[in-house]
Amino acid sequence: MSRPTSLSSTASIATAESFISQLDLQAIQQLALATRKAQVEREHLSTGLTEPAPSDWACNVITPPKIGGYNVVHFLEFSDGVSWVIRMPFNQWEDVHARSMQLDILALDYIISRTSLPIPRIHGYSCDTNNSLGHPYMLMDKVHGTRLIDVWNEPSWWIGERSKQRLFDSLAAMMVELSSLEFDKIGRLVRTGPSSGGAYYVGPFPPEWDSTTQKPTEATGPFSSAHTFLSHSISSMRRQEDSRELALLQLFLGALSDPRFDSAPFTFGHPDFDSQNIFVDDTGRVVGLIDWDGVSVLPRQLGALTYPAWITVDWDPTIYDGYRELPHYDTEEDLHAYREMYTQSIRAASDGRLHEITRNSHIAANLQLAIDNAFSRVGVLFRLGEFIFCNQTGTYRALRAIERSGWFTYPSDQVAEVIILDEDEVLVPEASPYQNEDSDERFSRSDDDDASNLEMQQDVAEQTNAGERDTE
Template identity: 40%
Template sequence: MPDHSSLSPTPSFVYNLNLDVLATLATQARNGDIACVVDPVPKLGSFNVVYFLEFADGVRWVARIPISPWSEALRKRMSLDRIALDFVGTKTTIPVPRILDSSTTEDNPLGRPYTLTTFLPGTQLAKLWFDPSWFNDQRRTTVFTSLAGLMSQLSSHEFPSIGQLDIDSMTHAHFVGPFYPSFDAISEGETSPEPIYGPYQSTHVYLQSMIALQLNKETRTTDIADLQLLRTFAGMLPDAALDGAPFFLSHPDFNYQNILVDADGDVTGLIDWDGATVGPRQSAFARYPSWITRDWDPLMYGYREVSKSGDDDAEDLSREAQQEDSPETLSHFRDEYFAIFTRLNPDHGRLTRYSHVLEALEIAIQLPFTRNNILDKLTKYVYGGNDDDEIEFLSFVTLSQRLSTAPWLRDTVGEGKLLAGGEYV
């Protein structure tokens, strides 16, 4: 799922972190005979502070330190993320950071949990995609071909259920366990390491369970109505033929800021696997990259129509300025990626075609602030619509308003719950 969170402010511990200790830990991890220095200017992410280290022989490493205070929930989260990253690194040739040393507690000389990994070469694709001096048809095709080939490797590793990848400490066999608190939940104060739901043997059951969890927390009538409408789409949109196993490991944020490429567009790294889960095949290895499905998350999609001047240079500059592709361009990109993925992976190509619809559905379930806009998109997709203002079509607003005042909703969720969120009409 795309990252909708903003970057965190600099956490207070950064100002007191002893970078000499961090350098010593890295040197010890390399048998203690090669000194290194730490770049004192960190990169801040949503959940981690990242430092870059360079050894005397030119080797570079990366240190990642969680922003959230240590807790048992964070320890469990880091352990599961390590398992998933190690699995990808050892079972495929996908270029991912390899873990060299880590601590999931504060009981270490640094006084913070940390992970040291290899450094991957390349440039973030997010810095190049809208650069007219780099972006062209050949490089775009190279990016898609390289990415589709790498992601196809995950199709060789099947799992029987939906959940989080874990490992048996005695047999070292991988298995799928339940979902544990996310980094979002931990950053909001969750400290318990106990599982919260799952695992699931069905895509349908998984989606409906996620909606039920949201319904249990809602009291406003309109929000309940929106979730009930979302429940309808969750029941009808996923392909019933793909409801059960096998399931596959999935990158949690398959977006261009997490993809590194070389000058030609070949992928040199897929980073930030924190929060990786085992899920439906349509939203795992076969899915579209998230930056070419942005129009299906309307709240986050910032494209603005520009006048057609006929000047290609002017249109390139406009694209660069707003850092968005038009809906028509995104649709073309999806067709191109679909054709490339199908050519490379003919047995699974059909999974890609409508994967962006399931992605939008999952975003709407998990992120309430995106829900109204995605529901409107899904309503028009399912029931049809027309952009002509003179022609009235069935819209999300119409459905939701009628649902929120219908006797069925009162009978389904209870009049008391409805009254808590607004009088039933």
């Protein structure tokens, strides 16, 4: 289950539909045929064959296309039975997007050439608008199988030889293989010199497009430790628009970081390691991993050895509240059991070497989520607070104390001093200033009062900066 950002789904769909209405399907068809024929002829030359590609091939562009969060996808069916897809971004396209796409293709080529991961092969691409379509595009193999998101919560599908254990075993084996590609820095894979022969190394994260300022952000990194990487993210967010929630996350980062996994080696990580991007066959084994946009080199707990996102959804209450409305949803007990299963799958796939990295990777992953995703920040913050304080009241009291503290309030050009609060200033009040005006609920002083704890979380959410920058 993919986490939303502040991007409006309605606005995104409207933008995509406008983009689709302007596409030239005949140009897509001709581009796909030309790319396929050129590819076949190159393969013939490399094997000593001299005959040209068949001249009577046809290509059918399947409509309507699929609409993703950032791309429109058309399926392409060739007359000889081969299936491709063409992916085209539908949002505003800037130089920073072109650079990120170039780095994605470089990283995918690196991974595909060195592992057996079932990543769709790229047959052709353009990172700019200087092509016959007038849009950036990527031509890739079509992945066959069933999307995991469509069957995960369907008990009737998991019968016979299909099992979630088999799914976890096959996925864990792939992630262990991906983790064998090791690097000494956190950032994006780049290459020196000519693209065909230069050395690979990890460079900075390139600038992103800030849709608020309509300007690119600054490049960051590369980083030499997980703590430095996450600390930089928090500091950057706090410089943009500080909040007590980010200040508390900074404290949580110091408390929750695992020093065993702070330094190199670092690994690639799937940028959206979730069930909508995984395809399985009729036995439940993974046969496809898609949507690698933004693939980076990360700490192992955030990279190849992290948990799949859909089995940690209970640590994101904002998302999990909606998830529980689904039929056959996973309970917190179910999700904990799945994490145990996946940890054991990593253990078996790595001969007992790597499962300790995975075991508590959801802590690091949710710290990163709370830092980067304003939509989920408050809910994850309270969940991490429950882990630390055994209740939500501890988090609430910490937030109230921080907003009045010398540490948080004193300007950098003044000498800091200690501010002491009375006990009643940090207690959870029965009538809270953070309460929803339309609600009659009041916070309780009881640590185990779930209703008031939920209200507390919702009220703090209203205090969160709704207008934080949204980068594409």
